[in-house]
Amino acid sequence: MVFFCFLVDQTKKMRSSKPVAGICSRCGGCASVADMETATRFCYVPVHRRVWRAIVCTFCGALLKSYR
Template identity: 70%
Template sequence: MVCFCFLVDQRRKVRRSKPVAGSCSRCGRGASVVDIITQTRFCYVPFYCKSWKAIMCTFCGAILKSYA
């Protein structure tokens, strides 16, 4: 069986970010509320796109909290 997993990748793009009270549990820097777009691509062609909100550290990229 041939595996095509390597043809699928996922891109995460931060559309908007706004500083919020609180700090990152990993690096201790400020956290932000962000609008994220997750794009799943097959052979570099996007076929699935999802946008979601999360509290994220913009310095180290850790997701501190996500909203479904």
């Protein structure tokens, strides 16, 4: 008998951030530039990791612009 495990997990984590001039277009909160990390795992084994920059809202957490 063969069992296949198709468990794929992807997490986004904010590594660091600093405030930037501007406001969120959705809620009016403050914006910040953040270094984001995306990690993809297959059966709890890390497969792919990518670090990128984004402008996010500090109040609602919306991703306003990404620099990949």
